[in-house]
Amino acid sequence: MTRKIALVTGATRGIGLETVRQLAQSGVHVLLAGRDAAKAAAAAAKLQQENLPVEAIALNVDDAGSIAAAAAAVERSHGRLDILVNNAGILLDDLARAPSAQSLDVWRKTFDTNLFAVVAVTQAFLPLLKKSEAARIVNVSSILGSLTLHSDPTSGIYGFKVPAYNASKSALNAWTVHLAYELRDTPIKVNAIHPGYVKTDMNGGEGELDISEGAKSSVELALIGTDGPTGSFTHLGQTLPW
Numbered sequence: 001m002t003r004k005i006a007l008v009t010g011a012t013r014g015i016g017l018e019t020v021r022q023l024a025q026s027g028v029h030v031l032l033a034g035r036d037a038a039k040a041a042a043a044a045a046k047l048q049q050e051n052l053p054v055e056a057i058a059l060n061v062d063d064a065g066s067i068a069a070a071a072a073a074v075e076r077s078h079g080r081l082d083i084l085v086n087n088a089g090i091l092l093d094d095l096a097r098a099p100s101a102q103s104l105d106v107w108r109k110t111f112d113t114n115l116f117a118v119v120a121v122t123q124a125f126l127p128l129l130k131k132s133e134a135a136r137i138v139n140v141s142s143i144l145g146s147l148t149l150h151s152d153p154t155s156g157i158y159g160f161k162v163p164a165y166n167a168s169k170s171a172l173n174a175w176t177v178h179l180a181y182e183l184r185d186t187p188i189k190v191n192a193i194h195p196g197y198v199k200t201d202m203n204g205g206e207g208e209l210d211i212s213e214g215a216k217s218s219v220e221l222a223l224i225g226t227d228g229p230t231g232s233f234t235h236l237g238q239t240l241p242w
């Protein structure tokens with residue numbers, strides 16, 4: 001049987017790296033994408049030593065030239081893509097500041113990586129995803145992108161001061177819904193997930209879940225069958241409010 005080909009962005013550490021490991025363990029050939037080529041190569045080499053089918057690819061999601069070069073490389077080496085996990089993300093909000101005092105630079109950088117880069121990467125790889133028999137796109141969003149919860153005084157995230165991150169992930173959710181609608185009559189399924197509150201560098205190592213648990217939602221949606229959802233927003237199979 002031909003192996004599925006997956007690409008995971010921002011996979012040099014954290015949830016992305018673990019998503020690569022778990023997809024490879026399930027028999028998928030995974031392209032471990034990182035903006036620092038040497039770091040991506042080192043991470044891939046480690047997984048190769050565990051006999052996992054992983055290869056490194058340079059991809060800075062903020063750079064149009066890097067995206068085009070990565071898509072061309074995948075076209076040359078594999079001719080198609082079955083799974084795209086848009087995992088790379090940043091959280092720059094200064095939690096000590098009021099939302100109105102957050103710098104415009106933070107807003108711009110956050111939207112560049114968490115939204116515009118996802119749109120650009122998806123657009124570049126869509127022709128290759130369309131060559132797959134059953135492609136899957138997973139957008140790694142966050143519960144902090146839920147406007148329903150952010151505006152609910154009884155929710156645990158009410159008043160949590162991450163306006164740029166919140167808005168970027170809300171916008172990512174909107175992109176997910178629109179792309180899923182566009183592709184509804186094709187074999188391509190597009191879903192957003194919340195990985196959980198995971199112990200990674202983004203949270204200074206704090207969190208409720210270990211990285212192995214944190215990768216599960218991405219892996220689950222990357223491997224869903226033809227009866228699986230599209231246009232959904234979930235965490236470990238549970239539907240989340242937009």
Ligand code: NDP
Nearest residue numbers: 010012013014015035060061088089142197198200201202
């Ligand atoms: P980390 O900060 O641990 O890792 C972020 C990864 O993204 C790194 O590999 C980093 O690369 C990469 N990255 C950042 N910018 C770029 C770029 N321009 N191009 C390519 N790669 C880039 O984050 P997590 O693993 O915690 O987060 C992964 C995803 O999960 C993010 O989208 C995040 O928003 C989301 N998420 C995380 C939660 C958590 O609790 N941790 C909760 C909800 C959502 P490099 O090594 O080169 O810096």
